[in-house]
Amino acid sequence: MRRPQIAVALVHHPVCDRRGDIITTAVTNLDLHDIARTCRTYNVGRYYVVTPVAEQKRLVQRLLDHWCKGYGATHNPARRDALELIEVVDGLDDARNAWQKVCGRPVTPVLTGARSSDGIGYRHCREMADELPLLLVFGTGSGLAPRLFEQGWPVLDPIHGGGEYNHLSVRAAVAIIIDRLLAANDRAAEEINQNT
Amino acid sequence: MRRPQIAVALVHHPVCDRRGDIITTAVTNLDLHDIARTCRTYNVGRYYVVTPVAEQKRLVQRLLDHWCKGYGATHNPARRDALELIEVVDGLDDARNAWQKVCGRPVTPVLTGARSSDGIGYRHCREMADELPLLLVFGTGSGLAPRLFEQGWPVLDPIHGGGEYNHLSVRAAVAIIIDRLLAANDRAAEEINQNT
Numbered sequence: 598m599r600r601p602q603i604a605v606a607l608v609h610h611p612v613c614d615r616r617g618d619i620i621t622t623a624v625t626n627l628d629l630h631d632i633a634r635t636c637r638t639y640n641v642g643r644y645y646v647v648t649p650v651a652e653q654k655r656l657v658q659r660l661l662d663h664w665c666k667g668y669g670a671t672h673n674p675a676r677r678d679a680l681e682l683i684e685v686v687d688g689l690d691d692a693r694n695a696w697q698k699v700c701g702r703p704v705t706p707v708l709t710g711a712r713s714s715d716g717i718g719y720r721h722c723r724e725m726a727d728e729l730p731l732l733l734v735f736g737t738g739s740g741l742a743p744r745l746f747e748q749g750w751p752v753l754d755p756i757h758g759g760g761e762y763n764h765l766s767v768r769a770a771v772a773i774i775i776d777r778l779l780a781a782n783d784r785a786a787e788e789i790n791q792n793t
Numbered sequence: 794m795r796r797p798q799i800a801v802a803l804v805h806h807p808v809c810d811r812r813g814d815i816i817t818t819a820v821t822n823l824d825l826h827d828i829a830r831t832c833r834t835y836n837v838g839r840y841y842v843v844t845p846v847a848e849q850k851r852l853v854q855r856l857l858d859h860w861c862k863g864y865g866a867t868h869n870p871a872r873r874d875a876l877e878l879i880e881v882v883d884g885l886d887d888a889r890n891a892w893q894k895v896c897g898r899p900v901t902p903v904l905t906g907a908r909s910s911d912g913i914g915y916r917h918c919r920e921m922a923d924e925l926p927l928l929l930v931f932g933t934g935s936g937l938a939p940r941l942f943e944q945g946w947p948v949l950d951p952i953h954g955g956g957e958y959n960h961l962s963v964r965a966a967v968a969i970i971i972d973r974l975l976a977a978n979d980r981a982a983e984e985i986n987q988n989t
Binding site for chain 1: 796823826827830831833834835836871872874875952953954955956958959960961962964965966967968969971972973975976
Protein backbone atom coordinates (compact mmCIF):
# COMPACT_ATOMS: atom_id res chain seq x y z
CA MET A 598 0.00 0.00 0.00
CA ARG A 599 1.47 3.34 -0.92
CA ARG A 600 1.83 6.18 1.53
CA PRO A 601 -1.24 8.45 1.61
CA GLN A 602 -0.74 11.71 -0.31
CA ILE A 603 -1.91 14.41 2.04
CA ALA A 604 -1.21 18.14 1.96
CA VAL A 605 -2.30 20.87 4.37
CA ALA A 606 -3.74 24.26 3.45
CA LEU A 607 -3.92 27.01 6.08
CA VAL A 608 -6.44 29.57 4.91
CA HIS A 609 -6.17 33.27 5.86
CA HIS A 610 -8.95 34.27 3.47
CA PRO A 611 -11.87 33.72 3.29
CA VAL A 612 -12.34 33.06 7.01
CA CYS A 613 -14.74 34.32 9.69
CA ASP A 614 -14.14 36.54 12.65
CA ARG A 615 -15.91 35.86 15.93
CA ARG A 616 -19.07 37.63 14.72
CA GLY A 617 -19.17 35.63 11.50
CA ASP A 618 -18.00 38.43 9.21
CA ILE A 619 -15.63 37.45 6.41
CA ILE A 620 -12.10 38.66 7.02
CA THR A 621 -8.48 38.16 6.01
CA THR A 622 -6.23 37.23 8.92
CA ALA A 623 -2.53 37.95 9.20
CA VAL A 624 -0.03 35.17 8.71
CA THR A 625 1.74 34.43 11.99
CA ASN A 626 5.29 33.27 12.38
CA LEU A 627 4.35 30.46 14.72
CA ASP A 628 1.67 29.05 12.44
CA LEU A 629 4.37 28.68 9.83
CA HIS A 630 6.88 27.00 12.13
CA ASP A 631 4.60 24.80 14.23
CA ILE A 632 2.50 23.47 11.40
CA ALA A 633 5.50 22.93 9.12
CA ARG A 634 7.17 20.90 11.88
CA THR A 635 4.04 18.82 12.36
CA CYS A 636 3.76 18.26 8.59
CA ARG A 637 7.41 17.25 8.34
CA THR A 638 7.09 14.83 11.25
CA TYR A 639 4.24 12.98 9.55
CA ASN A 640 5.54 13.18 5.97
CA VAL A 641 2.78 15.51 4.82
CA GLY A 642 3.60 16.39 1.21
CA ARG A 643 3.08 20.16 1.17
CA TYR A 644 1.94 22.94 3.47
CA TYR A 645 0.12 25.64 1.51
CA VAL A 646 -0.17 29.01 3.21
CA VAL A 647 -3.17 30.70 1.59
CA THR A 648 -3.23 34.49 1.59
CA PRO A 649 -4.16 36.94 -1.15
CA VAL A 650 -2.25 39.80 0.50
CA ALA A 651 0.92 40.66 -1.42
CA GLU A 652 2.71 42.15 1.58
CA GLN A 653 2.03 39.03 3.66
CA LYS A 654 3.28 36.82 0.89
CA ARG A 655 6.51 38.80 0.74
CA LEU A 656 6.88 38.48 4.50
CA VAL A 657 6.50 34.71 4.40
CA GLN A 658 8.93 34.48 1.50
CA ARG A 659 11.50 36.49 3.43
CA LEU A 660 11.17 34.16 6.39
CA LEU A 661 11.47 31.10 4.15
CA ASP A 662 14.56 32.56 2.47
CA HIS A 663 16.19 33.03 5.87
CA TRP A 664 15.49 29.54 7.10
CA CYS A 665 15.80 27.63 3.83
CA LYS A 666 18.66 29.47 2.11
CA GLY A 667 20.13 32.03 4.48
CA TYR A 668 21.86 31.83 7.87
CA GLY A 669 19.02 29.81 9.36
CA ALA A 670 19.54 26.93 6.95
CA THR A 671 22.99 26.11 8.30
CA HIS A 672 22.24 27.22 11.86
CA ASN A 673 19.19 24.97 12.19
CA PRO A 674 18.81 22.44 9.36
CA ALA A 675 15.86 20.77 11.12
CA ARG A 676 13.94 24.00 10.77
CA ARG A 677 14.83 24.19 7.09
CA ASP A 678 13.63 20.61 6.52
CA ALA A 679 10.24 21.62 7.90
CA LEU A 680 9.84 25.04 6.31
CA GLU A 681 10.78 23.71 2.88
CA LEU A 682 7.30 22.18 2.79
CA ILE A 683 5.71 25.64 2.70
CA GLU A 684 4.34 27.17 -0.48
CA VAL A 685 2.51 30.51 -0.40
CA VAL A 686 -0.51 30.77 -2.68
CA ASP A 687 -3.23 33.33 -3.33
CA GLY A 688 -6.29 31.17 -2.89
CA LEU A 689 -7.52 27.72 -2.01
CA ASP A 690 -7.95 26.88 -5.71
CA ASP A 691 -4.28 27.61 -6.24
CA ALA A 692 -3.36 25.29 -3.39
CA ARG A 693 -5.51 22.58 -4.87
CA ASN A 694 -4.07 23.05 -8.36
CA ALA A 695 -0.51 23.05 -7.06
CA TRP A 696 -1.05 19.86 -5.04
CA GLN A 697 -2.81 18.26 -8.00
CA LYS A 698 0.26 18.97 -10.10
CA VAL A 699 2.49 17.31 -7.50
CA CYS A 700 0.24 14.25 -7.26
CA GLY A 701 -0.51 13.97 -10.96
CA ARG A 702 -4.16 13.22 -10.28
CA PRO A 703 -7.30 14.92 -8.96
CA VAL A 704 -7.16 16.07 -5.34
CA THR A 705 -10.09 16.08 -2.92
CA PRO A 706 -10.25 18.97 -0.44
CA VAL A 707 -11.33 17.91 3.06
CA LEU A 708 -12.55 20.81 5.18
CA THR A 709 -12.09 21.08 8.93
CA GLY A 710 -13.84 23.14 11.56
CA ALA A 711 -15.07 23.13 15.11
CA ARG A 712 -18.75 23.36 14.23
CA SER A 713 -19.61 20.88 11.46
CA SER A 714 -22.33 18.46 12.48
CA ASP A 715 -22.52 15.96 9.62
CA GLY A 716 -18.87 15.38 8.93
CA ILE A 717 -16.99 12.25 7.99
CA GLY A 718 -15.15 10.24 10.65
CA TYR A 719 -11.40 9.76 10.90
CA ARG A 720 -11.55 6.15 9.86
CA HIS A 721 -13.49 7.10 6.74
CA CYS A 722 -10.99 9.84 6.00
CA ARG A 723 -8.07 7.41 6.40
CA GLU A 724 -9.76 5.11 3.89
CA MET A 725 -10.24 8.02 1.49
CA ALA A 726 -6.56 8.87 1.87
CA ASP A 727 -5.63 5.35 0.79
CA GLU A 728 -7.41 5.94 -2.52
CA LEU A 729 -7.15 9.66 -3.28
CA PRO A 730 -4.75 12.53 -2.70
CA LEU A 731 -6.28 14.83 -0.08
CA LEU A 732 -5.90 18.52 0.72
CA LEU A 733 -6.74 19.09 4.39
CA VAL A 734 -8.10 22.62 4.70
CA PHE A 735 -7.79 24.53 7.99
CA GLY A 736 -9.12 28.00 8.74
CA THR A 737 -7.49 30.70 10.84
CA GLY A 738 -9.53 33.31 12.72
CA SER A 739 -12.85 31.79 13.75
CA GLY A 740 -12.84 29.25 10.95
CA LEU A 741 -13.36 28.78 7.21
CA ALA A 742 -15.99 30.92 5.47
CA PRO A 743 -19.43 29.29 5.04
CA ARG A 744 -19.15 29.43 1.25
CA LEU A 745 -16.36 26.86 1.33
CA PHE A 746 -18.81 24.44 2.95
CA GLU A 747 -21.16 24.81 -0.04
CA GLN A 748 -18.85 23.14 -2.58
CA GLY A 749 -19.84 19.59 -1.78
CA TRP A 750 -16.41 18.78 -0.33
CA PRO A 751 -16.20 16.34 2.57
CA VAL A 752 -15.96 17.89 6.03
CA LEU A 753 -14.05 16.16 8.79
CA ASP A 754 -15.73 15.58 12.14
CA PRO A 755 -14.75 18.25 14.68
CA ILE A 756 -12.38 17.27 17.45
CA HIS A 757 -14.29 16.69 20.66
CA GLY A 758 -12.26 16.41 23.79
CA GLY A 759 -15.09 15.33 26.01
CA GLY A 760 -16.83 18.59 26.84
CA GLU A 761 -18.49 21.57 25.21
CA TYR A 762 -15.32 23.62 24.87
CA ASN A 763 -14.22 23.78 21.22
CA HIS A 764 -11.55 26.45 21.04
CA LEU A 765 -8.42 24.54 20.13
CA SER A 766 -5.72 26.60 18.46
CA VAL A 767 -5.35 25.85 14.76
CA ARG A 768 -1.83 24.63 15.54
CA ALA A 769 -3.17 22.06 17.98
CA ALA A 770 -6.02 21.07 15.67
CA VAL A 771 -3.63 20.42 12.79
CA ALA A 772 -1.40 18.32 15.04
CA ILE A 773 -4.26 16.21 16.36
CA ILE A 774 -5.91 15.66 12.98
CA ILE A 775 -2.65 14.81 11.22
CA ASP A 776 -1.81 12.38 14.01
CA ARG A 777 -5.21 10.70 13.76
CA LEU A 778 -4.89 10.35 10.00
CA LEU A 779 -1.22 9.57 9.57
CA ALA A 780 0.42 8.23 12.74
CA ALA A 781 2.08 5.07 11.62
CA ASN A 782 5.11 3.91 13.47
CA ASP A 783 4.43 3.69 17.15
CA ARG A 784 2.36 1.50 19.34
CA ALA A 785 -0.62 3.81 19.63
CA ALA A 786 -0.76 4.18 15.91
CA GLU A 787 -0.44 0.46 15.36
CA GLU A 788 -3.38 0.03 17.66
CA ILE A 789 -5.42 2.50 15.64
CA ASN A 790 -4.46 1.17 12.26
CA GLN A 791 -4.83 -2.48 13.06
CA ASN A 792 -8.18 -2.11 14.65
CA THR A 793 -10.06 0.35 12.52
CA MET B 794 -15.49 4.40 35.42
CA ARG B 795 -14.45 7.80 36.61
CA ARG B 796 -12.80 10.34 34.37
CA PRO B 797 -8.98 10.05 34.39
CA GLN B 798 -7.26 12.67 36.55
CA ILE B 799 -4.54 14.10 34.36
CA ALA B 800 -2.60 17.33 34.72
CA VAL B 801 0.09 18.83 32.49
CA ALA B 802 3.38 20.36 33.60
CA LEU B 803 5.39 22.49 31.17
CA VAL B 804 8.95 22.66 32.46
CA HIS B 805 11.21 25.67 31.79
CA HIS B 806 13.90 24.41 34.16
CA PRO B 807 15.73 22.04 34.22
CA VAL B 808 15.74 21.52 30.45
CA CYS B 809 18.43 21.08 27.80
CA ASP B 810 19.52 23.33 25.01
CA ARG B 811 20.49 21.87 21.66
CA ARG B 812 23.99 21.05 22.89
CA GLY B 813 22.67 19.26 25.96
CA ASP B 814 23.57 21.97 28.46
CA ILE B 815 21.08 22.59 31.26
CA ILE B 816 19.26 25.87 30.83
CA THR B 817 16.18 27.79 31.91
CA THR B 818 13.95 28.79 29.00
CA ALA B 819 11.67 31.80 28.87
CA VAL B 820 7.94 31.32 29.23
CA THR B 821 6.20 32.17 25.95
CA ASN B 822 2.78 33.68 25.59
CA LEU B 823 1.70 31.13 23.02
CA ASP B 824 2.73 28.13 25.13
CA LEU B 825 0.38 29.46 27.78
CA HIS B 826 -2.55 30.02 25.43
CA ASP B 827 -2.23 27.02 23.13
CA ILE B 828 -1.61 24.44 25.79
CA ALA B 829 -4.29 25.86 28.11
CA ARG B 830 -6.81 25.64 25.27
CA THR B 831 -5.82 22.04 24.56
CA CYS B 832 -6.08 21.18 28.25
CA ARG B 833 -9.47 22.81 28.53
CA THR B 834 -10.77 20.99 25.45
CA TYR B 835 -9.88 17.60 26.95
CA ASN B 836 -10.83 18.37 30.56
CA VAL B 837 -7.26 18.21 31.80
CA GLY B 838 -7.38 19.15 35.49
CA ARG B 839 -4.51 21.64 35.78
CA TYR B 840 -1.77 23.12 33.65
CA TYR B 841 1.34 23.80 35.73
CA VAL B 842 3.83 26.25 34.28
CA VAL B 843 7.15 25.42 35.93
CA THR B 844 9.72 28.21 36.21
CA PRO B 845 11.96 29.24 39.09
CA VAL B 846 12.45 32.76 37.67
CA ALA B 847 10.58 35.36 39.72
CA GLU B 848 10.31 37.86 36.88
CA GLN B 849 8.83 35.23 34.58
CA LYS B 850 6.33 34.20 37.23
CA ARG B 851 5.23 37.81 37.59
CA LEU B 852 4.84 38.07 33.83
CA VAL B 853 2.62 34.99 33.66
CA GLN B 854 0.58 36.23 36.59
CA ARG B 855 0.01 39.58 34.87
CA LEU B 856 -1.19 37.81 31.76
CA LEU B 857 -3.48 35.58 33.79
CA ASP B 858 -4.89 38.57 35.65
CA HIS B 859 -5.71 40.24 32.35
CA TRP B 860 -7.48 37.25 30.86
CA CYS B 861 -9.04 35.79 33.98
CA LYS B 862 -10.01 38.93 35.89
CA GLY B 863 -9.39 41.98 33.74
CA TYR B 864 -10.75 43.23 30.43
CA GLY B 865 -9.90 39.96 28.69
CA ALA B 866 -12.23 37.96 30.92
CA THR B 867 -15.34 39.72 29.62
CA HIS B 868 -13.97 40.31 26.13
CA ASN B 869 -13.13 36.65 25.57
CA PRO B 870 -14.60 34.29 28.19
CA ALA B 871 -13.43 31.22 26.24
CA ARG B 872 -9.87 32.35 26.77
CA ARG B 873 -10.51 32.81 30.47
CA ASP B 874 -11.98 29.31 30.75
CA ALA B 875 -8.74 27.92 29.35
CA LEU B 876 -6.22 30.10 31.17
CA GLU B 877 -7.90 29.49 34.52
CA LEU B 878 -6.29 26.05 34.42
CA ILE B 879 -2.82 27.58 34.72
CA GLU B 880 -0.87 27.59 37.94
CA VAL B 881 2.70 28.89 38.06
CA VAL B 882 5.09 26.92 40.26
CA ASP B 883 8.82 26.99 41.03
CA GLY B 884 9.70 23.40 40.35
CA LEU B 885 8.36 20.06 39.20
CA ASP B 886 8.02 18.89 42.82
CA ASP B 887 5.73 21.82 43.50
CA ALA B 888 3.60 20.90 40.51
CA ARG B 889 3.38 17.35 41.75
CA ASN B 890 2.51 18.40 45.28
CA ALA B 891 -0.13 20.83 44.08
CA TRP B 892 -1.77 18.26 41.83
CA GLN B 893 -1.59 15.69 44.63
CA LYS B 894 -3.48 18.09 46.85
CA VAL B 895 -6.19 18.49 44.20
CA CYS B 896 -6.51 14.74 43.68
CA GLY B 897 -6.22 13.80 47.32
CA ARG B 898 -3.96 10.86 46.53
CA PRO B 899 -0.45 10.13 45.22
CA VAL B 900 0.30 11.36 41.72
CA THR B 901 2.56 9.60 39.22
CA PRO B 902 4.67 11.82 36.96
CA VAL B 903 4.88 10.58 33.37
CA LEU B 904 7.76 12.08 31.42
CA THR B 905 7.69 12.85 27.70
CA GLY B 906 10.43 13.45 25.17
CA ALA B 907 11.47 12.88 21.60
CA ARG B 908 14.35 10.55 22.41
CA SER B 909 13.28 7.94 24.97
CA SER B 910 13.76 4.41 23.70
CA ASP B 911 12.17 2.22 26.36
CA GLY B 912 9.01 4.14 27.10
CA ILE B 913 5.52 2.96 27.88
CA GLY B 914 2.89 2.86 25.13
CA TYR B 915 -0.23 4.97 24.96
CA ARG B 916 -2.54 2.08 25.74
CA HIS B 917 -0.53 1.30 28.87
CA CYS B 918 -0.63 4.97 29.86
CA ARG B 919 -4.41 5.09 29.38
CA GLU B 920 -4.73 2.07 31.66
CA MET B 921 -2.52 3.78 34.26
CA ALA B 922 -4.70 6.86 34.03
CA ASP B 923 -7.75 4.77 34.88
CA GLU B 924 -6.12 3.81 38.16
CA LEU B 925 -3.90 6.71 39.18
CA PRO B 926 -3.77 10.49 38.89
CA LEU B 927 -1.03 11.38 36.40
CA LEU B 928 1.13 14.43 35.87
CA LEU B 929 2.25 14.57 32.23
CA VAL B 930 5.59 16.34 32.13
CA PHE B 931 6.72 18.20 29.00
CA GLY B 932 10.03 19.97 28.45
CA THR B 933 10.64 23.22 26.60
CA GLY B 934 13.93 23.95 24.82
CA SER B 935 15.44 20.69 23.62
CA GLY B 936 13.69 18.61 26.24
CA LEU B 937 13.68 17.65 29.91
CA ALA B 938 17.02 17.39 31.73
CA PRO B 939 18.53 13.89 31.97
CA ARG B 940 18.31 13.91 35.76
CA LEU B 941 14.52 13.84 35.58
CA PHE B 942 14.81 10.53 33.75
CA GLU B 943 16.75 9.04 36.67
CA GLN B 944 13.84 9.14 39.15
CA GLY B 945 12.26 5.88 38.07
CA TRP B 946 9.19 7.63 36.67
CA PRO B 947 7.50 6.15 33.61
CA VAL B 948 8.42 7.70 30.28
CA LEU B 949 5.91 7.87 27.45
CA ASP B 950 6.89 6.58 24.01
CA PRO B 951 7.98 9.38 21.70
CA ILE B 952 5.62 10.42 18.93
CA HIS B 953 6.76 8.95 15.63
CA GLY B 954 5.12 10.31 12.54
CA GLY B 955 6.61 7.77 10.19
CA GLY B 956 10.08 9.15 9.52
CA GLU B 957 13.25 10.15 11.32
CA TYR B 958 12.23 13.76 11.92
CA ASN B 959 11.42 14.36 15.58
CA HIS B 960 11.16 18.09 16.03
CA LEU B 961 7.53 18.67 16.89
CA SER B 962 6.81 21.87 18.76
CA VAL B 963 5.94 21.27 22.40
CA ARG B 964 2.51 22.75 21.65
CA ALA B 965 1.89 20.11 18.98
CA ALA B 966 3.31 17.33 21.15
CA VAL B 967 1.01 18.23 24.04
CA ALA B 968 -1.99 18.28 21.70
CA ILE B 969 -1.20 14.90 20.16
CA ILE B 970 -0.41 13.17 23.45
CA ILE B 971 -3.46 14.54 25.22
CA ASP B 972 -5.64 13.48 22.30
CA ARG B 973 -4.18 9.97 22.35
CA LEU B 974 -4.76 9.65 26.06
CA LEU B 975 -8.05 11.46 26.53
CA ALA B 976 -10.07 11.77 23.33
CA ALA B 977 -13.43 10.39 24.26
CA ASN B 978 -16.39 11.66 22.38
CA ASP B 979 -15.91 11.27 18.70
CA ARG B 980 -15.73 8.41 16.31
CA ALA B 981 -11.97 8.23 16.09
CA ALA B 982 -11.73 8.13 19.83
CA GLU B 983 -14.43 5.54 20.14
CA GLU B 984 -12.45 3.41 17.75
CA ILE B 985 -9.36 3.82 19.88
CA ASN B 986 -11.05 3.19 23.16
CA GLN B 987 -13.10 0.22 22.06
CA ASN B 988 -10.23 -1.54 20.45
CA THR B 989 -7.30 -1.00 22.71
